[in-house]
Amino acid sequence: MSTPLLSAKNLRAFYGPTQILYDIDFDMHAGGITTLLGANGAGKTTTLRALSGMVKTAGEIRFDGKLISNKETADIVRLGVAHVPEGRGTFVRQTVEENLQLGGITQPAGQIAADIDLVFTYFPRLKERFRQQAGTLSGGEQQMLAIGRALMLRPKVMLLDEPSFGLAPLIVQEMFGILRRLNQKEKVSMFLVEQNASLALELADHAYLLETGRVVMSGPAKELSQDENIRRAYLGY
Amino acid sequence: MEQVVQQIVGGLATGAIYACIALSIVMIYQAIDHLNFAQGEMAMFSTYIAWQLMHWGMPYWGAFFLTIAISFVLGYAIERIVFKPVHNAPVLSHIVIFIALFVIINSMAGFIWEFTIKPFPTPFGTKPVLGGGILSAHGAGMIAVTGIMLVMLYAFFRYTRVGLAMRAASANPDSARLVGIRVGFMNALGWGMAAAIGAVAGIMIAPVVFLEPNMMVTILLYGFAGAVVGGLTSPGGAVFGGFAVGVIENLASFVPQFGAEMKLTIALALIILVLTLKPNGLFGRKIVSRV
Numbered sequence: 139m140s141t142p143l144l145s146a147k148n149l150r151a152f153y154g155p156t157q158i159l160y161d162i163d164f165d166m167h168a169g170g171i172t173t174l175l176g177a178n179g180a181g182k183t184t185t186l187r188a189l190s191g192m193v194k195t196a197g198e199i200r201f202d203g204k205l206i207s208n209k210e211t212a213d214i215v216r217l218g219v220a221h222v223p224e225g226r227g228t229f230v231r232q233t234v235e236e237n238l239q240l241g242g243i244t245q246p247a248g249q250i251a252a253d254i255d256l257v258f259t260y261f262p263r264l265k266e267r268f269r270q271q272a273g274t275l276s277g278g279e280q281q282m283l284a285i286g287r288a289l290m291l292r293p294k295v296m297l298l299d300e301p302s303f304g305l306a307p308l309i310v311q312e313m314f315g316i317l318r319r320l321n322q323k324e325k326v327s328m329f330l331v332e333q334n335a336s337l338a339l340e341l342a343d344h345a346y347l348l349e350t351g352r353v354v355m356s357g358p359a360k361e362l363s364q365d366e367n368i369r370r371a372y373l374g375y
Numbered sequence: 376m377e378q379v380v381q382q383i384v385g386g387l388a389t390g391a392i393y394a395c396i397a398l399s400i401v402m403i404y405q406a407i408d409h410l411n412f413a414q415g416e417m418a419m420f421s422t423y424i425a426w427q428l429m430h431w432g433m434p435y436w437g438a439f440f441l442t443i444a445i446s447f448v449l450g451y452a453i454e455r456i457v458f459k460p461v462h463n464a465p466v467l468s469h470i471v472i473f474i475a476l477f478v479i480i481n482s483m484a485g486f487i488w489e490f491t492i493k494p495f496p497t498p499f500g501t502k503p504v505l506g507g508g509i510l511s512a513h514g515a516g517m518i519a520v521t522g523i524m525l526v527m528l529y530a531f532f533r534y535t536r537v538g539l540a541m542r543a544a545s546a547n548p549d550s551a552r553l554v555g556i557r558v559g560f561m562n563a564l565g566w567g568m569a570a571a572i573g574a575v576a577g578i579m580i581a582p583v584v585f586l587e588p589n590m591m592v593t594i595l596l597y598g599f600a601g602a603v604v605g606g607l608t609s610p611g612g613a614v615f616g617g618f619a620v621g622v623i624e625n626l627a628s629f630v631p632q633f634g635a636e637m638k639l640t641i642a643l644a645l646i647i648l649v650l651t652l653k654p655n656g657l658f659g660r661k662i663v664s665r666v
């Protein structure tokens with residue numbers, strides 16, 4: 139097997155003195171979609187925040203073979219790690235256009251216009267809203283904008299924090315379809331955090347299950363979706 | 376009526392200086408969430424640097440632009456050396472540092488250049504350009520220089536990528552980091568720019584108030600008034616507030632009974648009035664404290 143694109147070893151994370159994550163290990167390979175499942179409060183968001191250097195951690199995180207634990211967030215992002223945060227992180231007072239420009243702010247100025255056009259092919263709605271203040275967008279549109287903003291980085295991997303949160307089922311379906319296309323056409327690997335386990339397991343090739351800060355189960359997504367305990371606890375049948 | 380117009384025009388000249396100070400206050404406020412009490416002293420020190428450069432024989436505009444550059448570097452350095460390490464410290468630590476900076480810069484200027492009053496040149500001359508002597512050539516120059524600077528700043532924030540990154544870093548630092556913006560660096564840039572704007576304000580006002588280590592103390596209060604009136608989250612509002620304070624102050628001194636002594640009182644009363652009626656200033660948005 140090739141070296142993993144993103145991996146964690148004995149990853150621990152803390153908010154002040156409180157430990158939230160306990161010795162998390164995972165590997166994800168380039169091109170794939172890995173999902174991290176878990177109930178509310180399990181530590182999913184904290185895991186993503188640890189990966190992009192937003193919380194205090196111990197242990198090892200590697201990206202593209204490089205050790206990135208305890209690097210500054212901005213420097214991790216510049217390596218090609220696009221984090222679509224919980225709550226979407228919209229620049230609410232800036233326009234949709236400026237939000238997308240900000241997504242590509244570390245990229246050469248010459249490629250911005252073409253990349254915005256690429257975002258429009260996936261999210262035509264954003265084109266209609268281009269000059270609008272981003273705070274006036276609906277929840278679904280803001281989620282599209284957050285993913286579009288991440289795409290502007292030309293990322294190697296996207297860290298997605300509950301992209302289905304608060305969205306109508308139809309929009310969630312559409313969103314996951316777009317994520318699949320982004321993965322296939324734009325070659326963006328994905329690390330997807332979800333409470334909506336059935337959708338996530340359908341999209342992902344590999345899955346980890348998190349309970350109170352520990353990985354309690356992992357394997358190919360197909361296997362996990364067949365597992366009795368997972369079906370009962372997370373899939374509801 | 377004509378006199379009222381004259382007073383308003385006269386007020387715009389000092390208002391321009393308040394607007395500069397208000398703007399630099401707002402820029403630093405956006406970077407660190409606190410009012411920088413040492414802002415005026417930084418401007419005063421910059422003015423001394425300009426004086427020194429001219430004293431050594433440099434022509435006015437050479438000294439003007441070199442001082443702006445030096446002030447930018449000093450402001451940048453103050454953020455990196457003094458404020459970056461205490462970024463997450465409680466508010467009180469920041470306030471203590473501001474007061475310390477205030478005293479250190481003030482006494483340093485006194486130590487290097489002495490506390491005696493120095494005249495400061497104007498490149499515009501002092502001939503009156505409006506009837507009644509209400510606006511001198513220097514006053515008109517102050518308005519023009521401020522206007523040019525404000526237009527340049529507006530263009531910078533509105534049309535450049537660095538300007539956009541700075542706006543993003545102050546509006547939403549977490550999201551800014553997640554698009555790869557180095558927020559700390561942007562804060563330091565903000566300090567540098569604020570110091571440069573302060574330098575312009577100091578150099579422009581010095582011919583009016585004369586150069587001495589305490590020259591900016593009351594001007595800073597007017598600048599605070601302008602920033603608070605306009606709204607601490609709104610650079611445009613701060614500029615408006617600065618001009619408004621200048622005009623109101625001038626109109627007030629025009630009212631019999633009041634006289635010139637009440638000018639500062641009026642500026643301070645204005646702060647309290649606006650804060651009571653509109654806690655976020657006329658143009659400010661609600662301040663949501665960061666976690």
Ligand SMILES: Nc1ncnc2c1ncn2[C@@H]1O[C@H](COP(=O)(O)OP(=O)(O)O)[C@@H](O)[C@H]1O
Nearest residue numbers: 153156158176177178179180181182183184185
């Ligand atoms: N800023 C914080 N300070 C202290 N504890 C936190 C903070 N954020 C989250 N936690 C705690 O960390 C745990 C994991 O939270 P989180 O990673 O947000 O879970 P999830 O995303 O899986 O719902 C929870 O118990 C939560 O209360």
Ligand SMILES: [Mg+2]
Nearest residue numbers: 182183184224
């Ligand atoms: Mg979460």
